[in-house]
Amino acid sequence: MQSRIVISAIMGVAAGATALVAGAGAASATSTPSCDTRVWDGNLQGRPAELTKHSKGGVYLWHARDGFHLRVTHKKSDKRVYAGSIVSPVRIHAVKRVRKEWRDKVWVSKDRKTLHFRFVNRGKIDGVNFRTACASSLTITAAKGGGRTLPPKRVYLGVNGVNPPSVPFTVHRQG
Template identity: 85%
Template sequence: MQSRIVISAFMGVAAGATVLVAGAGAASATPSCDTRVWSDDVQGRPAGLTTYSKGGVYLWHARDGFHLRVTHRRGDKRVYAGSIVSPTRIHGVKRVRKEWRDRIWLSKDRKTLHFRFVNRGKIDGVNFRTACATSLTVTAAKGGGRTLPPKRVYLGEDRVNPASVPFTVNRQD
C-alpha cells in the first residue's frame, strides 16, 4: 500500500514533484495503517524547529499522524496558504497556535485539507491523520504572496527539500 502527499504552488515550490515518506499516520480499524512506514524523507519532526528557524513550510510524519508548520524569522505579517489532498478521508484535524485570521477547512468529501495561516514570526500549523491513505499531495501553496521555492519546504527530521512543488509523498509497501 502506498500514500502520496503533493504540494503544489507552495510558496515558490515547483509543481508536480513526488517524494517518498516513511510512517503513515492513519487512524483506522486497521492498526497496521498507523505503524506502516512512509519514506524516511518525511519521517520525524525537523530537528531544532523553533520560531527562529528558516522561514517556510515544514511537513513531517510521526506515530500520531502528519504535522504541518509554517514560520518566518521576522515579526511582520506573512500569509501561508495551500491544500493537502488525500485519496482517503482526512480526520483528527487540530490547529496549532490558532490566531484570529488563521483558517483550516476540509472539502465536503473530507479528502482535501485547505489551510491559510497569517503568520507573524511564530509557528502556526495543523496536525491531521488519514484513513490509511496511500499518498498525500500538497498543492496551491504560497507564502508571502508568492510561490515558495523547494528550498523553503522542509520534509521530516532531516529537512529534506522536495525537487519541486507541488509534490507527492507515498507510503512504503
C-alpha cells in the same frame, strides 16, 4: 519486507528522494498496525530538528506515530501569509489546529479528502495536525508565502528538513 517510497514532482518524472524502508507496512499474522503508525518515506518521518519559532521561513511537514503535522514560521516578526492544500485519496480526519489565531483558517473539503490552510504568521509557529484513513499518498498542491509559490528550498520534510524536488509535490507510501 521492504517498501519503496518515492517523493515525486506532480508534473514530472519521479525525481525526488527515494528510500528503501525495511519493514514498512509489515504486519504479523496476529496483528495489523494502524495505518497512521506505519512508517512513510524516511524523509518524511520525524519533526524537523531545526524547527523553532523564527526558524527559516517556510512550510514544515512531517509524519509521526500520531499522524501528520504541518507548521509554518519565518525568521522575523513581520506578517507573512502561508496558504496551501493537502490532497489525500482517502478521508482526512482528526484535524486539530495548533496555536489558534483568529486570522488563521483550516478547513476540510466536503468529501474530507482535501485539507486547506491559510496561516497569518508573525514568526512564531502556526500549524495543523491531521490523520488520514490509510492514505497511500498525499499531494501538497500549493504552498504560498508572501503571495507567491514557495520554492522547494522553503519546504522542509521530516527530521532532516529534506526539500521536495518541486512545489507542488506528492509523497507516496507503498506496502
